[in-house]
Amino acid sequence: VKHGDITERFGAKLLPFRDPDGLQLELLESAGEASLKPWETTEIKADAATRGFHSVTLTLNQVRPTATILTDIFGYKSGEQSGNRHRFTTDAIDHASVIDLLEEPTAGRGRGAAGTNHHIAFRVKNEEVLMAFREKIERKGLDITPKIDRDYFYSLYFREPGGVLFELATDNPGFTRDEPLATLGSALKLPARYENSRSQIEQVLPVIKDR
Template sequence: MELKGIHHVSALTANAQDNFKFYTEILGMRLIKKTVNQDDTSVYHLFYGDEVGHPGTELTFFEIPRIAPNREGVSSISGISLRVSNDKALMYWKDRLERFNVEHEEIQDRGGRLTLAFKDFEGQRFYLVSDENNQGVAAGFPWPKSPVPAENGVTGLGPVKLTVRYPEATIKVLTDVLGFREKGSYASDEAGQPDILVFEIGKGGSGAEVHIEERKDLPAERQGKGGVHHVAFRVDNEEELREWIEKITKLGFPNSGFVDRFYFKSLYFREPNGILFELATDGPGFATDEAEEHLGESLALPPFFEPQREQIEARLKPLNTKR
C-alpha cells in the first residue's frame, strides 16, 4: 500500500477554449481527454498530459464559466510544477514565455533544482522544474506533434506546493497516514517566512514530492479561476485502493468511498487544513475509449453517461479541439 507519486492535479478555468489554446499552443501539452465534469455534466473537464496521458503527467481543468478570480490564501494548493528534462530547457522556456507575453520570474534554485515560475492567462501559479539532477519517479514522454521541440517539452508533473496556516496537521496526514517521508527544506520566496518543507513518497524525486508552506499572515483561499481544486496521488490498482478506503474510513476521515471515474478509480478526502486529496489508480487509462492517435479530439463520455449524450452535448458550448 505504498503510494507511487503524484497522479494528477485538477484546477479551475472560466474559459475552456482559451484554456485549450494556452496549454496546447503555448505549453505544448497534449489534450488527452475532452470530457465532462462527472459531478456536473453541464461543464467540460479537460485533461492534458504527455503523449498518452501516463499517470503523473496529467493536468486537468474543470470549466466553470463566469467564476470569479481565485483569491490566494491558506488551505490551498498554491503551486503546480511541470517537469522539463534539464537546465538548458529552462532557458528555452524563458525565451518562449517572453515571446508569448506570459508573466514569469527569473530562473532560480528551489530545493536544489532550477525552476522558472510563471502564471497562465488566469493567474494559475506554475513552476517549470528541471530534471537535470533529479532521481526517482520516471518522467513521461513529450507529445511528438507538440509545437515545442521534444527535448524541451513538458514531461509530467513535479512537486505540488500546499500553503497552510497550521502545517503540523497536514504533515501528520502526509507522514502517518499516507506514508510520505521528510526530505529537507529550502528558503521561502517571501522574506521573513518559514522555510518550505519537502516530503516525498515511493521512489521519490520531483514526481513524488509535496512541499509545505506555512503562512499565518494570509486569509483563507477563495477558490476561483486560476485556483486548484485538488491533488491526486497514485495507487497501483483497484485492490490497493479499496484497502486505502478501509484505512481512511477507520481513521475517521469523512470520504467519498469508492468512485468510478472510468479512466481511473478514486477516493476523495480532506486533510485537516481543508485541502482536498484524491487517491487514484494508475489504470485503466485514457485510451480505453479512443484511439491513441485521436485522443482529445471529440467529446468522450464514460459508458454510464453515454445514454445521456444528446442532452449533455446540447448543454455544452462547442469546443473545437480538432488537430
C-alpha cells in the same frame, strides 16, 4: 506572460510565472524528469520542452497535521526544508513524486475560480488498494466518500486537515475501455449520463488544435 526572475530551490533552477488566470506556476529544470518524452511543437524543441509535472505546493496555516497524513498514510518521507517550505518525497513513483508544504499561519482560505486546482490526486493500482487506503484514512478520524465510479476509474475523496481536497483514483478500468490506444483522445468521450447532452456540450467546448 508575467514572470519573475530565475531562482534556485533545493538545488534546482526554476522560473516563476502566472498563467492567464493568474495561477502561480513554475518551470523547473530537473534531471528527474529527463526520462519522460518531451512535449514538442514546431516552435519548441526537445531541449526546451516540458516533460511533465514535478511537484505541487500546498499553502497551509499549519504544516504538521498535513505532514502526518503524507507520512503515515501515503508513505511520503520528510525531506529538505527551506524557511517555511517543507518538502516531502516518495519512492513509489518515478516522477511527480514531490509535495511541498508551505506554512503561512495568516494565509486566508483559498477560493475556487478559473484556473485553480480542484484537488490533488493520488494514483493507486486497483479497487483493493483503494479500499485499503479508505480504511487507513477512516482510522485517522477523517471523513471520506464511498467509492465513486468515474467510468474510467474508481475514486475516493477526503479533505486533509489543512482543508485541501485529496483524491485517490485507480488505474482500472482505464481510458482504453471504450477506444483503442492508437486513437486515444481523438474523439470526445462522455459518461453515459451525459450522452443526452452531447450536442450542447460540444457547442461550448473550445477547439483544440494539434500543432
